Amino acid sequence: MVEAAADLLAERGLQATSFGEVIEATGTSRGSIYHHFPCGKTELVEEALDLLAEKAFAPIEAHAGRDAQTIARHYVELWRSFIPGFRLRGGCVILTVTVTADSEQIIDRAAVVFRRWRERLAQLLQEGGLDERHAAGCAALIIAACEGALVFARAERSMEPFDQVAEQLRLHLATLTG
Amino acid sequence: MVEAAADLLAERGLQATSFGEVIEATGTSRGSIYHHFPCGKTELVEEALDLLAEKAFAPIEAHAGRDAQTIARHYVELWRSFIPGFRLRGGCVILTVTVTADSEQIIDRAAVVFRRWRERLAQLLQEGGLDERHAAGCAALIIAACEGALVFARAERSMEPFDQVAEQLRLHLATLTG
DNA sequence: GTCTATACGAAGATAGAC
DNA sequence: GTCTATCTTCGTATAGAC
Numbered sequence: 001m002v003e004a005a006a007d008l009l010a011e012r013g014l015q016a017t018s019f020g021e022v023i024e025a026t027g028t029s030r031g032s033i034y035h036h037f038p039c040g041k042t043e044l045v046e047e048a049l050d051l052l053a054e055k056a057f058a059p060i061e062a063h064a065g066r067d068a069q070t071i072a073r074h075y076v077e078l079w080r081s082f083i084p085g086f087r088l089r090g091g092c093v094i095l096t097v098t099v100t101a102d103s104e105q106i107i108d109r110a111a112v113v114f115r116r117w118r119e120r121l122a123q124l125l126q127e128g129g130l131d132e133r134h135a136a137g138c139a140a141l142i143i144a145a146c147e148g149a150l151v152f153a154r155a156e157r158s159m160e161p162f163d164q165v166a167e168q169l170r171l172h173l174a175t176l177t178g
Numbered sequence: 179m180v181e182a183a184a185d186l187l188a189e190r191g192l193q194a195t196s197f198g199e200v201i202e203a204t205g206t207s208r209g210s211i212y213h214h215f216p217c218g219k220t221e222l223v224e225e226a227l228d229l230l231a232e233k234a235f236a237p238i239e240a241h242a243g244r245d246a247q248t249i250a251r252h253y254v255e256l257w258r259s260f261i262p263g264f265r266l267r268g269g270c271v272i273l274t275v276t277v278t279a280d281s282e283q284i285i286d287r288a289a290v291v292f293r294r295w296r297e298r299l300a301q302l303l304q305e306g307g308l309d310e311r312h313a314a315g316c317a318a319l320i321i322a323a324c325e326g327a328l329v330f331a332r333a334e335r336s337m338e339p340f341d342q343v344a345e346q347l348r349l350h351l352a353t354l355t356g
Numbered sequence: 357g358t359c360t361a362t363a364c365g366a367a368g369a370t371a372g373a374c
Numbered sequence: 375g376t377c378t379a380t381c382t383t384c385g386t387a388t389a390g391a392c
Contacts, residue, residue, distance in 0.1 A: 013277065013278055015193045015278065016280065018384080018385055018386085019385075019386070019387090020384080020385070020386095028358085028359095029358060029359045029360080030359080030360085030361095030386095030387085030388095031357090031358065031359060031360080031388085031389090031390095032357075032358055032359075034386095034387070034388080035357065035358075040386070040387070041385095041386070041387095091276075091277050095277065095326075095329050096277045096278065098269075098329050098332060098333045099191065099269050099273065099274045099277065099278075099329060099332065100191055100193065100274065100277075100278055102194065107332075107333055110333050111333035111334045111335075114329075114330055114333050114334065114339075115334065118330075118339070134346075134349075136342060137342040137343065137345055137346045138346055140327065140330070140339050140342040140343050140346070141323055141342070141343050141346040141347070143326065144322070144323045144324075144325075144326025144327040144329075144330060144339075144343050145319055145322045145323040145326060146322075146326070147322075147325065147326035147329060148273075148321065148322025148323060148324070148325035148326040149318070149322040151273050151276050151277060151292075151322075151325060152292055152296075152318070152322060154276060154277065154285075155276045155285055155288050155289035155292050156289045156292065156293065157289075161292075161296070161318050161322075164314060164315040164318040164319070165315065165318050165319050165322050167315055168312075168315045168316055168318070168319040168350070169319070171312075171350075171353075171354075172346070172349075172350045172353070175349075175350070175353045176349075196366075196367055196368085197367075197368070197369090198366080198367070206376090206377095207376065207377045207378075208368095208369085208370095208377080208378085208379095209370085209371090209372095209375090209376065209377055209378080210375080210376055210377070212368095212369070212370080213375065213376075218368070218369070219367095219368070219369095
């Protein structure tokens with residue numbers, strides 16, 4: 001049930017993900033959702049966000065321990081791989097939810113996800129040899145830039161703006177670690 | 179009428195901006211909107227987007243002709259100034275609309291805005307001495323990173339992540355122009 | 357515990373009087 | 375041309391049968 005909600009969130013966004021669609025996707029019934037999630041949509045969305053956030057960047061852990069440039073390159077490549085998967089439509093769910101949510105609870109949950117992503121990437125970069133003073137900022141830059149570039153790609157239905165940004169990030173990392 | 183819609187869009191986002199609120203804000207009537215905008219909400223939103231896009235970055239033109247680092251610094255500062263104005267709530271309207279719109283027309287209009295922003299900034303940077311090969315990419319990076327960082331700031335209700343990103347952008351520009 | 361039916365409200369859009 | 379009243383659709387949430 002949470003998985004179906006997560007898929008729909010990723011594909012269509014927060015407002016567009018209605019219980020009606022979750023029901024259609026899962027085959028379950030309306031009342032059953034409220035039995036498992038008494039707080040309704042907010043509760044379901046929170047769980048779905050956690051699931052998405054965890055799954056999204058699990059692959060990067062496979063590169064833990066390598067040098068900072070390699071980590072960064074794979075991280076950006078992972079973002080890039082999301083674009084065709086979402087058919088240039090969805091972008092990042094956490095971002096979409098953040099800018100559209102009217103519930104403080106959900107925004108707070110999204111904020112936790114963003115922070116976790118940044119802290120983990122900063123840690124990986126630092127372990128990969130990046131100066132401690134730049135690690136947090138550099139991680140924030142990479143994720144922020146990828147988020148923004150993903151939106152460009154979605155709007156223009158083209159990989160070009162994303163690839164331009166990725167190239168600049170590569171240059172920046174090369175400078176910092178060189 | 180368009181101005182009221184633009185204000186509401188900036189403050190509350192696409193889905194949250196209803197005709198009811200536009201009516202309340204302007205004092206006009208429901209039928210009157212459809213008289214001036216036969217295509218309804220889509221048409222009104224398109225006009226509002228154009229208005230917002232034009233107004234948002236007009237101030238940067240005052241710095242035209244200065245060196246690339248100065249241009250970039252003022253550009254980022256301009257983005258930063260949006261945060262308190264939107265009370266950390268709205269973020270960038272064009273971004274919000276892009277990720278939430280279900281109308282191809284509106285997304286296309288947003289794409290035009292993004293492209294125009296990038297091209298103008300690239301031009302200013304290049305006139306400010308930035309290498310032609312980096313101008314387009316660097317402009318894309320700056321705008322993408324600011325968009326992403328704005329979302330972080332909104333989610334965490336803090337300037338810190340934005341300022342981290344801004345510092346990295348400053349470093350990057352210093353490297354490219356140094 | 358799971359389902360059906362329905363209440364309740366909001367939003368977009370339209371009709372028709374003036 | 376502008377306004378009031380209304381229609382339709384859709385989404386969340388709940389009540390109550392089994």
